[in-house]
Amino acid sequence: MSKYRTHTCGELTLNNKGQTIKLSGWINKKRDHGNLLFLDLRDHYGLTQCVIDEGNKIFKEIEKLPLETVLQVEGKVLVREKDTINKNLNTGEIEVGIEKYKILARTKELPLPVFSDQEYSEEIRLKYRFLDLRRNKIHNNIILRSKIISFIRTEMQKYGFLEYQTPILTSSSPEGARDFLVPSRLNPGKFYALPQAPQQFKQLIMVSGFDKYFQIAPCFRDEDARADRSPGEFYQLDLEMSFVEQEDVFVIVEELFVNLFKKFSSKKLLHKKFPRISFNEAMLKYGSDKPDLRNPLEITDITEIFKRDDVNFEIFKKLVIKGSIVRGIVTKNTSEKPRSFFDGIDKWAKEEGSSGLAYFSIENFDKLSAKGPVGKFFSEKSLKEIMTKMNAEVGDTIFMSCGNKSEVEKLLSNARNKIANELNLIDENVFHFVG
Secondary structure: OOOOOOOOOOOOOHHHOOOEEEEEEEEEEEEEOOOEEEEEEEEOOEEEEEEEEOOOOOHHHHHOOOOOOEEEEEEEEEEOOHHHOOOOOOOOOEEEEEEEEEEEEOOOOOOOOOOOOOOOOHHHHHHOHHHHOOOHHHHHHHHHHHHHHHHHHHHHHHOOOEEOOOOOOEOOOOOOOEOEEEEOOOOOOOEEEEOOOOHHHHHHHHHOOOOEEEEEEEEEEEOOOEOOEOOEEEEEEEEEEOOOOHHHHHHHHHHHHHHHHHHHOOOEEOOOOOOOOOHHHHHHHHOOOOOOOOOOOOEEEOHHHHHOOOEOOHHHHHHHHOOOEEEEEEEOOOOOOOHHHHHHHHHHHHHOOOOOOEEEEEEEOOOEEEEOOOHHHEOHHHHHHHHHHHOOOOOOEEEEEEEOHHHHHHHHHHHHHHHHHHOOOOOOOEEOOOO
């Protein structure tokens, strides 16, 4: 038995009733009820509520201890009253009556509370990273990362892959970002580069006859941070296979990701076999080669319609004659949305660097017509053609962009996501992979 603890802070249950135990951990939170003092003791495994009454001679001493003091407590396991049970904790049916204590490490006033998941500035969080990592949300993220990497390693070995480590100090390579350079001690004035990816080394492994390679590989790139990676470095699953076709790779990756998300995510996985979309189709329908398919909005090319004589939208017509394209997005049943909705989308598009998004809504009173800033430029016949091409109906709205291909793709890709978020069209509780 350890001299510091008999149990962890996430372990005690009703089965331990009446036992004298030792716990060690951090004081996560205190609640002073006058005659009773409750404190939650936290370690890596969970929380246990400890209690002491004012009649105990050590009451005043414990009362003065600041949060995050590292404490060892000894006492008996008590059963909580029914109305005080915490169903959110594994230890929620019991508490420990403190009889003895020992301070293992003292602390000063905290620059940020650990028991709260309140957001703080990045500067504070990085300066006191050891405190930030104690917070429940961040702590659990680190644990999850470890479990995911361990799961990937086990699965890849089941598929017959072996893990090989590739060098970290290497020569510069023509990748997509800037290299990080490390000065050479033995060769003054010369530098090693940190690998942006293990590309060359894994190819050496494959031509050397190692059949299936994988690595949880560090990639060092001197580029700005992104939402899904830290500045400077990130880790990726890297794999290679010999004597296979593209479909063989798809089968391994699809099965791995399906198993991974089944095990670690509560979200619904829409497809066990990923839908396949060609690059050209993805750029046409979604303006991106990595579209979010939870978003039902699609982009349609309507350039040819602007070559018609009965379309009088001269700004777009002149651009089309010069080689520009026109593409649009249809939103269902939005014609009665307030003007502020449409103005907000148009303002957002201008902030993105474009001249805005043209739009009109389709209505049918005496005859088919369009309302909105550019609705008057379309004849009934041209509206019918647009509706057929875009699968639009009366009550829908058409958003359009005109320009060169890359500009239109970029704007409508972002607009597609912006509009879907504004209309709450994306189900955040599902995953929709695409190959």
